Amino acid sequence: MKIARLAIANIRNGKSAALSQLVLIFIAALLLTTGMTVIGQIGSFFDRKTDQLRDPHAVMIIEEAQFKPEYEQFVRSYPGVSSAEAEPILLLNGTNFLFNHSNMSIGTVILNAEKERSLSPLNLIETSKTATAEDIYLSYSFKVSGGYQLGDSFTFHYKEKDYRFRVAGFFETTMMGSQSMGSFKFYLADASYRNLADSLGESSGGRLLSATLGDRYEGAELLSDFKRAFPEMDTPNNSDYTWQIDVGTVKSTSTMTVNIVAMLLIAFASVIVLVCLIVIKFRVSNSIKDGMRNIGILQAIGYTNGQILFAFVLQFAGIAFVGSVAGVAASHAAMPFFGSVISSLSGLRWSGSFDLAVQFGSLFLVVALVLAVTLQSSLRIRKLAPVAALRGGIATHSFRRNYFPLERSRGGLDYVLALKAMMAGRKHNAMIALIMAAVTFGSIFSIILYYNVAKDKTAFIHLVGVETSNVLVTANSGENGQRLRESLEKEVGVDKVTVLDLVETRMEGETVYTNLSDDFGRLENNTAYEGRHPKYDNEISISWLIAKKLDKRIGDTIQVEAGGRTYSYLVTGFSQEINNMGQVANLTLTGMRHLIPDYRATSFHVYLEGKSNEPFISDIKEKYGDAIRDVIDVDETLKSQTGTYVSAVFAIMVVVLTSTVLVMALILYLVIQTSILKRKQEFGIQKALGFSALQLMNQIAISFVPVAVAGVFIGCLLGCLCTNPLLALLFSSTGIKSVQFVVNVPVIAAVGAVIVILAYIISLLVSRRVRHLSAYSLIVE
Amino acid sequence: MGRTLIRTEKLCKSFSNDGNQQHVLKNLDMSLMEGDFTVIMGSSGSGKSTLLYAISGMDKPTLGEIHFDGQEISKLSNDRLAKFRRDYCGFVFQQICLLDNMSVLDNALTSGLLLSRNKKKIAAKAKELFKRVSLSESSWGKFPSQLSGGEAQRAGIVRALINDPKIVFADEPTGALNSVSSGNVLDVLTDIHRNGQSIVMVTHDIKSALRGNRVIYLRDGIICGDLGLGPYSPELNSGRQERLKDFLAEMGW
DSSP states (O other), X not given: OHHHHHHHHHHHHTHHHHHHHHHHHHHHHHHHHHHHHHHHHHHHHHHHHHHHTTOOSEEEEEETTTOOHHHHHHHHHSTTEEEEEEEEEEEEEEEEEEETTEEEEEEEEEEETTSOOSSSOOOEEEEOSSOOTTEEEEEHHHHHTSOOOTTOEEEEEETTEEEEEEEEEEEOOSSSOSGGGTEEEEEEOHHHHHHHHHXXXXXXXXXXXXXXXXXXXXXXXHHHHHHHHOGGGGOTTSOSOEEEEEHHHHHHHHHHHHHHHHHHHHHHHHHHHHHHHHHHHHHHHHHHHHTHHHHHHHHXXXXXXXXHHHHHHHHHHHHHHHHHHHHHHHHXXXXXXXXXXXXXXXXXXXOOXXXXXXXXXXXXXXXXXXXXXXXXHHGGGGGOOHHHHHTTSOOOOOOOOOOSOTTTOOSOHHHHHHHHHHHHTHHHHHHHHHHHHHHHHHHHHHHHHHIIIIISOHHXXXXXXXXXXXXXXXXXXXXXXXXXXXXXXXXXXXXXXXXXXXXXXEETTEEEEEEEESOGGGSSOOOEEEEOOOOSTTEEEEEHHHHHHHXXXXXXXXXXXXXXXXXXXXXXXXXOOSGGGGOEEEEEHHHHTTXXXXXXXXXXXEEESSSOHHHHHHHHHHHHGGGEEEEEEHHHHHHHHHHHHHHHHHHHHHHHHHHHHHHHHHHHHHHHHHHHHHTHHHHHHHHHHTOOHHHHHHHHHHHHHHHHHHHHHHHHHHHHHHHHHHHHHHTGGGTOOXXXXXXXXXXXXXXXXXXXXXXXXXXXXXXXXXXGSOHHHHHHO | OOOEEEEEEEEEEEEEEXXXXXXXXXXXXXXXXXXXXXXXXXXXXXXXXXXXXXHTTXXXXXXXXXXXXXXXXXTOOHHHHHHHHHHHEEEEOTTOOOOXXXXXXXXXXXXXXXXXXXXXXXXXXXXXXXXXXXXXXXXXXXXXXXXXXXXXXXXXXXXXXXXXOSEEEEESTTTTSOHHHHHHHHHHHHHHHHTTXXXXXXXXXXXXXXXXXXXXXXXXXXXXXXXXXXXXXXXXXXXXXXXXXXXXXXXXX
């Protein structure tokens, strides 16, 4: 009890310092708990959603013309399948609609809302009170990312025709609910569905084959075995539209970005925890130094060194405990904000639950670290003799150098005095520089991330694995492809045309999405980070993830399986892309013909020069309408698809920048306040000599400028040098080995300058305290 | 007799302590002449230091007026008071109050460079003053903690004189010194007074008080005695000493 009283008295003596420490720990615990909660729960959240929504574990979409009853039979009788369904649907390959204020081109599947189904029943989370004949039900991501509200008009463009509907509800689904799936599903009211089916004709009919399994992750195996059983479904170019996906892939794709966002939060929280620990070390040392006489008095009246030490530990650990509890509690309040970010990334309503282990974990972590640092910093009390303490400690004369002698130093008096003060407080200045470097690094990291995702997107898009052309034209058959390509090359305003097809292959048991091109060197996005892409028919480049899984090095051979054939290729390089979970390889068109002899390219990337996308698209549709299956405005689609990432990264940037300013303000407040208290007499003497309060404030603020500049410079430098390697580490699970994000030095320099100016202004504001002190009282005290 | 340098009218200073008002200076009227070495004496708590800091612009009076060389200073803002101090005043403190994070020379320059940007000129002047107060050259680069009390106080006097102040305020300048050092410091003050420097000194030491040419005695915030002693001379000191002792006895010292 006596000890607790001592600790409380110590806290009372430095109320504002205690409050600053409390706020820092609060921020750290809040971010740490939020990040850990998301990472800890995102997997089970997705699984829970799959179960709740009764979503299938494997899905196949097959054109009606291609569909055979054996397919359904195979799925129903596949070992482990608990339920299966084959539902007639409308298959619209290459629909265009507005999403996030940009034009998105994507494949869509349309289902009848009024049809009974046991798997993935329509699960409306918002619905209009009235019903009309034009009602359409969209997935939740249209609300959180797409910019749609109930009652809005929704128009999609398909085969030169506009189809207008009214948004009557939003539903949740794990399958085909967000853009990351590469396909959307919509539900139409029965009458609308029938009208649309009649209007589109039989060619748009399809079948949605879904299955759930006892072990949900066997979905991938089911699909793989299906392709083996029916090789015709494994041959590219045979169909307008076939699409297969399993719940494992959906889960990885949906949760990947959320995990990265959460990891960024945890990383930044760790930086703040580190800042807290540095501050606590500084505060403990200062408290011991300043309270030396009091320690001596306590010793003299019979307190043991252990009791005094325990009071210190109790004081700091107590603050850490209160701050952490508040931070953990506030993480509940903050979850809706992060939940909306998660929803926009996954298209699912976040419903994180109270995770006791995570909450206690972060609480324990923060308090334990504070405890350890406090103990380590206050151990000197144990060796302190009462007499020495009463004399204010072992007073040693510090015959140090007279830095910046006024007679010889250049610059104004206030400036040189500030430099002197800076040199006198080297220890705490080093601490400030370290903290400034850490928070600046966090800010620069988030700014580089935001700049590359929202402003200059090329590097980010290349990382995803998308070719940055202007228009993507898909021929309706391989036979027409070559002619179409030659014609496109001759079009006015076309700079070049490249080939880039994607086919699904298997390599030694792994499903691999293989890019095909006649010349990878002509593509804008060179995904090879080591070695090179294939040039000859017997060469292949594989992603780092595949190389790791199959233990392949450059120069090894690899067996590729597709269309019922197998061929061995020489690995010439390693590539990277986030698309398709990094399960990627690259083959030449001639190389592909070893597997599918009559393979012809159908996807052509068009790069325009001096011509806009829109008129070009309408021109070629008019000219080559019959030969074209689909035309995608790549710029517009990328704009709409990157919108959700922009919001997520913007949220991170706001959190990091706000925390940076807050942490900086708190640290400067803490240090300047301590410094004013310590230098009270010095300031009093200066005031007596005729220094104005503004001069003293300037001296204090200027003394921190070189420190802030050094810290910010180190932070900026680290940000410039380490952001790309750190991002590569973050994305490594998706097969990324090297990130080449643009490091815009002028922007970073401007941010650095703003942080330094802010530090100066904060210092100036905090040092206003000296205004209220009279010269007389400063000397007398 | 010189002209009036400082004049106070109904000067009051009160301090509030836990709601209790403590009136330290009570309607004090006083004039200090240019070129005088005025000594303020009084028992502990009589208001000596409070008066010194009020008339020097270090603290603001609660009521009343203070005129310095014809200018009313009691209503000046803190920043204007700072400018007033730097322009007209020099201070010598009992606790010496040198800035301990800088050399002795830098301590003098910190004050000197407030009024002049000519570093060479101010440094030369500081060195000349150091020689005048007999502070050896080897001390100039030292930190205050490396000097004896007497040396440090002489350095403090140099700092007070560097801007050629109209008046030097000394608050018990020998209070923390041994007798030899005290003698040295008093000799320096006497010397500068002889050269026309106005000085106001608070002391409770008779030896120190003898250096002044006027002694004001304060009791309970009121001036209750004012003695003209005439210029100090070591040779003719015994008569002055007697007069001062009689005066102090009369004041109840």
